[in-house]
Amino acid sequence: MNKEIIVIGGGASGLAAAIAAKEEGRDILLIEKESKLGGILNQCIHNGFGLEVFKEEYTGPEYANKYVQKFHESKIDFLLDTTVLHIDKIENGFEIILSSKVTGMKKVTCQSIIMSTGCYERTRGSISIPGDRPYGVITAGSAQRYLNIDGYMIGKKVFILGSGDIGLIMARRMYLEGAEVLGVAELMPYSNGLTRNIVQCLNDYNIPLYLSHTVTEIHGNDDNRLESIVIQEVNQSYQPIPGTEREFSVDTLLLSIGLVPDITLMDNLDVEHDLKTKSVKVNQAYETSVPGLFICGNSLQVHDLVDNVSMESERAGKCASEFVLAKKIESNESIKIKAGNNLLFVTPHYVDFAWASRETVIQFRSTSKIEKALLTVSQGDKELLSKRKSFIVPAEMETFTLDMNQIEKGSDILVNLEVL
Amino acid sequence: MYDYVVIGAGIVGSFIARELSKYNLKALVLEKENDVANVQTLANSAILHSGHNPEPNSLKTKLCLLGNKLYEEVEDELCIPLLRTGAYVVAHNNDEEQKLLDLVETTKANHVTEYELLDYAEACKTEPNLAKSITKVLSLPTTKVTYPWEAAFACMENAIVNGVEFKKNSEVTNITKSKEGFVVTVNKLDNYHTKYVINATGVNTDDIAAMVEKHVSFKIKPRHGEYYVLDKRVKGFVNHVLYPLPTDLGKGVLLTPQIHGNILVGPDSKWVDDKYRTNNTPAGLEYVKTNAKHLAENVPFHQIIRSFAGIRATSDQDDFIIEESKEAKGFYHLAGIDSPGLTAAPAIAKYLVEDIMHVQDKYSINKEFNPIRFKNKEFGSLDYEQQLEFIKKDPLHGNIICKCENITEREVLDAINGPLGSNTIKGVKKRCRAGAGLCQGGYCEEKVYKLIVRETKATPLDVCYDGAKSNMFVSETKVK
Ligand SMILES: Cc1cc2nc3c(=O)[nH]c(=O)nc-3n(C[C@H](O)[C@H](O)[C@H](O)COP(=O)(O)OP(=O)(O)OC[C@H]3O[C@@H](n4cnc5c(N)ncnc54)[C@H](O)[C@@H]3O)c2cc1C
Ligand SMILES: Cc1cc2nc3c(=O)[nH]c(=O)nc-3n(C[C@H](O)[C@H](O)[C@H](O)COP(=O)(O)OP(=O)(O)OC[C@H]3O[C@@H](n4cnc5c(N)ncnc54)[C@H](O)[C@@H]3O)c2cc1C
Numbered sequence: 067m068n069k070e071i072i073v074i075g076g077g078a079s080g081l082a083a084a085i086a087a088k089e090e091g092r093d094i095l096l097i098e099k100e101s102k103l104g105g106i107l108n109q110c111i112h113n114g115f116g117l118e119v120f121k122e123e124y125t126g127p128e129y130a131n132k133y134v135q136k137f138h139e140s141k142i143d144f145l146l147d148t149t150v151l152h153i154d155k156i157e158n159g160f161e162i163i164l165s166s167k168v169t170g171m172k173k174v175t176c177q178s179i180i181m182s183t184g185c186y187e188r189t190r191g192s193i194s195i196p197g198d199r200p201y202g203v204i205t206a207g208s209a210q211r212y213l214n215i216d217g218y219m220i221g222k223k224v225f226i227l228g229s230g231d232i233g234l235i236m237a238r239r240m241y242l243e244g245a246e247v248l249g250v251a252e253l254m255p256y257s258n259g260l261t262r263n264i265v266q267c268l269n270d271y272n273i274p275l276y277l278s279h280t281v282t283e284i285h286g287n288d289d290n291r292l293e294s295i296v297i298q299e300v301n302q303s304y305q306p307i308p309g310t311e312r313e314f315s316v317d318t319l320l321l322s323i324g325l326v327p328d329i330t331l332m333d334n335l336d337v338e339h340d341l342k343t344k345s346v347k348v349n350q351a352y353e354t355s356v357p358g359l360f361i362c363g364n365s366l367q368v369h370d371l372v373d374n375v376s377m378e379s380e381r382a383g384k385c386a387s388e389f390v391l392a393k394k395i396e397s398n399e400s401i402k403i404k405a406g407n408n409l410l411f412v413t414p415h416y417v418d419f420a421w422a423s424r425e426t427v428i429q430f431r432s433t434s435k436i437e438k439a440l441l442t443v444s445q446g447d448k449e450l451l452s453k454r455k456s457f458i459v460p461a462e463m464e465t466f467t468l469d470m471n472q473i474e475k476g477s478d479i480l481v482n483l484e485v486l
Numbered sequence: 487m488y489d490y491v492v493i494g495a496g497i498v499g500s501f502i503a504r505e506l507s508k509y510n511l512k513a514l515v516l517e518k519e520n521d522v523a524n525v526q527t528l529a530n531s532a533i534l535h536s537g538h539n540p541e542p543n544s545l546k547t548k549l550c551l552l553g554n555k556l557y558e559e560v561e562d563e564l565c566i567p568l569l570r571t572g573a574y575v576v577a578h579n580n581d582e583e584q585k586l587l588d589l590v591e592t593t594k595a596n597h598v599t600e601y602e603l604l605d606y607a608e609a610c611k612t613e614p615n616l617a618k619s620i621t622k623v624l625s626l627p628t629t630k631v632t633y634p635w636e637a638a639f640a641c642m643e644n645a646i647v648n649g650v651e652f653k654k655n656s657e658v659t660n661i662t663k664s665k666e667g668f669v670v671t672v673n674k675l676d677n678y679h680t681k682y683v684i685n686a687t688g689v690n691t692d693d694i695a696a697m698v699e700k701h702v703s704f705k706i707k708p709r710h711g712e713y714y715v716l717d718k719r720v721k722g723f724v725n726h727v728l729y730p731l732p733t734d735l736g737k738g739v740l741l742t743p744q745i746h747g748n749i750l751v752g753p754d755s756k757w758v759d760d761k762y763r764t765n766n767t768p769a770g771l772e773y774v775k776t777n778a779k780h781l782a783e784n785v786p787f788h789q790i791i792r793s794f795a796g797i798r799a800t801s802d803q804d805d806f807i808i809e810e811s812k813e814a815k816g817f818y819h820l821a822g823i824d825s826p827g828l829t830a831a832p833a834i835a836k837y838l839v840e841d842i843m844h845v846q847d848k849y850s851i852n853k854e855f856n857p858i859r860f861k862n863k864e865f866g867s868l869d870y871e872q873q874l875e876f877i878k879k880d881p882l883h884g885n886i887i888c889k890c891e892n893i894t895e896r897e898v899l900d901a902i903n904g905p906l907g908s909n910t911i912k913g914v915k916k917r918c919r920a921g922a923g924l925c926q927g928g929y930c931e932e933k934v935y936k937l938i939v940r941e942t943k944a945t946p947l948d949v950c951y952d953g954a955k956s957n958m959f960v961s962e963t964k965v966k
Contacts, residue, residue: 099889149886163870167885167895170877171870189926191715191792196766199794201911201951201958205928212932218946218959243963284765289953317960330890330924333719 069095069143070390072162072176074150074331077105078372079182079363079379081133086383087180088140092390095174096137096144097164103137103146104130105184106364107372109211112235114262118373129372145169153179153331155356158394178358178386181332182379185325185364187232193323195227200286200293206232206322210239219243221318225295226250227281229257229264231370231461233322238267240320247271248314251279251297253304256435258461260370281319282306292317325368335359342411343367349400349418350426351385352378357394360386367413367429370463378427385424395420399475401445406482408433410460417473426468430481432458438486443468446477458483487679488514489849491670493658493694494686495519496527497634497828498820500641501835502684507648509849514680515642515650516672518657520954521913522906523638526688527828528916529713529764529796531727531742531750534630535826536573539732542595545806549830549837551597554628556832557637564640565861566632567745573629573727574609576781577622585731586624593624600627615723615782629727633745634828635916636861643906644859648852652906655954658687661697667816668698682816682843688799689761691807691821698814704807704821708761709736709798711753712770717789717924718747718891728781736825739777741785746891746919751778751785753796764795791924798824806830808838818843862900864919866892887937888930890923898934902941909942911935912952 073084076098084096102108107115110126117123120132137144148166159177187205195203204220210232212218224240226233229252241247250268255278257264268275276297283296299310327345329337338347338355345366352360362382363375389395400418403426405411412430428443436458443451443466450472458464473479490506492499495517506513519525534554540546561568577586586603593601602625609623610616616623646652653672660671667681685694695702716723721743730738735755742750752774771793778785801807801822811817818838827834839845865876865883877883885895901917902909911927911934914920920934921927927934935949935958942948950956 099886147885149889151886151892165877165884165886167881170881170884171873173870186925186928189791189928191926192790194714194766194771194790194793196768196771198763198765201956208928208931212959213963216932216946217963219961219963220959222960282768289955290951291953291956330719 067172067174069093069174069176071178071180071386072097072160072174073180073182075105075182075184075363075365076103076144077182077184077363078107078130078133078375079184079365080105080180081137082376082379083180083182083362083383083386084142085133085136085140086380087387088142090384090387092387094142095176096142097148097150098144098146099149101147103134103144106207109207109214111214112239115372118371119376126372133376150331153335155335159358177390178360180382180386181329181359181361181365182363183328183331183365185327185368187321188324188326190321195281195284197284198286200284200290202292202317203284203319203321206230206236206320209318209320210236213239213243219245221245221316223248223316224318224320225314225316226320226322228252228322228324229259229275230322230324231259231263233320234259234263234267236320236322237273238271241271241273247273248316249274249276251276251281253278253280253300256459260461280304280306282311284319292319295319325364327365327368329361329365340411340415342405343413347415348413349416349421350414350424351388351418351421352382352414353385353389353418357397358389367411370461374429374463374465381427385421401475402478403428404478404480405430406480408436408439408483408485409481412481417479419475422470424470426470426473427465428468428481429463429465431460431463432483433460435459436483436485440484440486441466442482442484443479444482445473445479450479454486487666487681488512489680490514490682490684491516491668491678491680492684492686493670494688495522495638495642495652495654496525496686496688497523497638497831498823498834499684499686500638500645501831502686502838503645503650503652504641504648505835505839506845507645507650508852508855509845510852511845511849513650514678515645515652516656516658516670516678517652517654520655520910520950520952521908521916522642522654523635523916526796526799527634527638529794530634530825530828531740531753532631532634532744532828533727533742534568534632534829536600536626536628537596537598537826538575538589538593538601538624538626539737540596540826541804542592544804545808546826546830547596549806549833550826552833553826553830554630556836557630557632560640560832563857564644564859566637566640569631569743569745571629571631571726571743572625572627573729574613575624575626575729575731576616576620577731578619578780579621582731583622586622589624589731593626598626598628601625613724613726615784617780617782619780631727631742631744632828639906639917640859640861643904644857646905647859648855658694661694663698663814682818684818684820684838686820688823689797691799691819695811695819695821698817699811700813703812705802706761706821707800707802708758709800709824710756710758710764710770710795711798712766712774712795713750713752713793714771714774714787714790715792715794716749716751716786717791720749720786720789721747723749723786724782730777730780739774741778741781751775758797761797764797766793766795770795791926800824806834808834808842810842865894865897887933888920888923890925890929891919893918893920893930895937898937899941902938909938909944910950910952911958914938
């Protein structure tokens with residue numbers, strides 16, 4: 067089988083990318099490993115999706131269904147219950163190995179790939195929380211799936227580590243299901259979740275938020291189920307302060323300690339990595355350093371709002387289509403976009419003049435909470451943009467667009483945030 | 487009435503069970519945990535040591551060397567995987583080089599015939615990430631790595647097929663002497679009558695001994711050891727087991743390549759009071775990190791996917807204690823079996839059965855004994871053409887359950903339904919590695935529990951993580 071574009075992953079990102087490329091007339095195959103399209107949205111039964119794209123508030127599944135419907139109307143080929151196992155670069159495109167119970171293993175070729183494989187949750191192991199290793203220490207997203215999709219409660223007395231959005235939403239969800247939610251501990255001196263979630267999920271239910279705190283001890287019982295945890299305040303270098311120990315008897319510790327783009331499929335490809343986003347570097351067309359290999363959604367960078375995922379992926383879909391039409395877009399010259407002061411990261415990483423007709427949508431996160439800031443974008447001595455911003459937090463990704471007509475070949479672009 | 491009751495299903499109990507099944511006798515294995523290989527055999531370095539450092543003429547040396555060889559036999563018979571890594575013991579300066587020469591003397595005295603001294607440049611040819619501070623290396627080509635859980639399952643499965651009975655969740659709580667031998671009480675409830683008892687309970691050997699002896703001649707002094715696990719994506723970072731020079735506290739912090747590509751970093755060594763608490767501590771993990779840096783440059787700590795700890799059943803005597811109880815005839819101890827206990831296990835079993843218990847003089851050979859235990863090659867280890875073959879024979883191989891480790895539905899079903907199948911999340915992980923990878927079950931735990939539900943006709947509320955009361959879920963949600 068040979069396709070123009072293969073989209074890997076059928077979440078918000080893959081759906082939007084596939085629809086956009088199909089609108090341009092491309093021949094597409096979307097591959098999803100689960101038995102249902104929609105990805106992570108299916109388990110997000112709370113409100114708060116779509117304000118940007120639809121100017122209306124939907125639940126996750128409702129938002130997903132809007133796209134799934136459009137996807138089906140577009141008559142795009144797709145495979146469910148099918149996992150992509152391997153990608154190889156071949157001449158003029160890619161060869162993919164996929165596998166499913168029904169069709170077995172198969173090789174499929176295509177000219178271009180859009181990676182939209184989402185992200186996975188950081189686990190206890192990756193941050194080495196000390197203590198016993200009982201059951202009941204579980205990532206918030208897994209707990210959310212068990213609760214919202216399968217209909218099972220994983221515990222009755224809950225503590226949450228990390229104030230990421232999933233953790234906050236799960237605090238409310240477990241509370242409403244009758245669990246006792248004893249608190250949320252956050253290592254940083256500020257929350258990592260959206261402000262609206264702090265208010266609506268914690269404050270409204272009197273769930274305490276312990277800023278500058280972390281879990282330093284975990285106790286299991288003889289049956290290897292969680293019994294209690296200890297939290298401690300941390301100093302400025304994030305080391306626990308002796309004497310601040312507080313023990314909570316709980317049967318569940320939810321971890322909401324971050325998401326990591328899932329790019330393991332690219333392990334054997336010659337892609338350039340970004341240690342900050344923990345994903346790969348792209349140009350303004352969402353193309354990686356491997357020509358024809360595009361990436362978007364949470365596998366490119368972890369988003370807080372699905373609307374941004376959809377919009378970004380639409381752009382990526384259009385670019386992949388352009389790539390296929392132009393047969394091969396030679397990368398003629400590119401300049402770097404650099405993250406300057408107070409920026410955790412910036413995407414895209416390059417402006418490639420082969421894609422000069424594309425607008426450059428820049429997204430970034432700050433390294434800390436800034437009340438008042440001046441955002442400047444410059445190329446050499448030339449200022450491309452200067453804008454005052456208030457209340458910038460790492461938890462909320464910022465977006466702006468650069469006018470390509472302003473950008474010249476030559477020196478790199480620097481994105482800066484000055485504290486005012 | 488049993489001939490033998492074996493208490494404990496770690497690697498030692500499992501090899502003993504298989505050894506006993508070669509004779510016409512009735513044997514029962516009792517294990518307190520919900521699975522085989524859940525204590526020391528669960529958490530160790532997985533190394534089959536060459537025998538370079540225990541005291542010459544000790545049981546440890548003798549059985550380590552023999553055990554290392556015997557694994558070569560069971561590799562094919564029982565499908566126990568071996569990774570022939572070889573090992574490097576490293577020295578950093580003149581002082582350490584002198585100690586390395588002393589170690590060569592011990593190595594020779596221990597009849598380890600294959601060894602070689604290499605200078606840094608030579609060693610770097612096969613081990614390019616070796617720490618730059620290293621000056622000399624003792625190469626030990628016979629050192630290997632196995633997969634301890636699989637080794638224990640293989641032995642126990644084979645023992646079961648050959649007639650041994652196995653009971654899990656069966657904690658021995660009391661033992662009394664009787665006219666014919668012993669009455670072994672399990673969970674304070676059920677009694678088993680037996681002629682002989684084998685005490686292979688690791689850290690509990692002194693407690694069990696105290697059930698039949700007034701004066702127990704040894705004491706277990708638990709020694710705690712912590713590790714980091716690096717993701718399999720680090721495969722090839724080091725290819726040998728890397729040891730520092732041994733000290734009184736043992737072999738030190740090592741870098742050990744594992745069968746599936748991961749690297750273990752550890753262990754440290756700490757005397758502890760609690761025999762059971764295999765917790766991780768910030769100090770222990772820090773120690774491990776610091777010391778690993780003396781072995782290799784730029785250890786990829788950003789690829790840490792997990793940490794764990796184990797407890798060594800070190801005794802107050804230097805050597806393995808493998809003997810008949812002085813007070814209770816017909817009662818046998820396997821105590822102080824810390825490292826190299828995994829290596830020695832097949833030899834320990836033979837030594838106990840033939841040289842200490844003389845089973846061959848008491849029972850006839852089991853002519854039906856089938857030495858073969860077969861296990862399919864791991865799907866993920868096959869090349870594309872072989873994988874197609876597998877799927878043609880069994881479409882369930884087409885369904886990937888664990889994306890990180892490439893584990894198929896067939897492999898999970900085998901883990902649940904095999905001769906020594908398990909209905910727990912951890913049991914499945916130990917058998918087929920679903921959940922052992924980068925995302926630590928984030929993707930597949932849900933699929934695994936649903937397969938357990940389907941295959942064992944349980945409800946989700948029944949599914950346990952590990953112990954028989956470690957249920958994953960506490961209730962259904964209010965609205966369903
Ligand atoms: C718990 C949670 C709460 C959120 N709450 C909000 C909110 O309130 N408001 C809001 O706007 N946004 C919210 N978001 C953010 C937004 O929903 C997500 O960022 C967005 O849905 C991500 O879409 P995606 O397509 O990039 O990833 P996913 O939805 O994760 O999709 C990736 C898909 O790829 C598939 N896949 C992965 N690997 C393979 C492979 N090898 N082969 C085949 N298929 C594969 C996966 O099965 C999955 O379906 C939330 C996100 C989460 C996780
Ligand atoms: C950190 C560490 C690193 C090590 N590294 C290596 C290495 O690299 N190479 C090597 O050769 N060796 C190594 N060892 C040693 C090796 O792991 C042990 O020697 C070996 O696993 C001992 O096996 P066992 O069967 O005696 O003990 P265990 O595996 O502990 O088995 C004993 C069993 O008895 C059961 N039991 C206890 N009490 C009762 C009761 N009352 N009723 C019923 N059942 C009971 C337990 O539940 C347990 O399953 C290491 C050990 C540790 C802790």
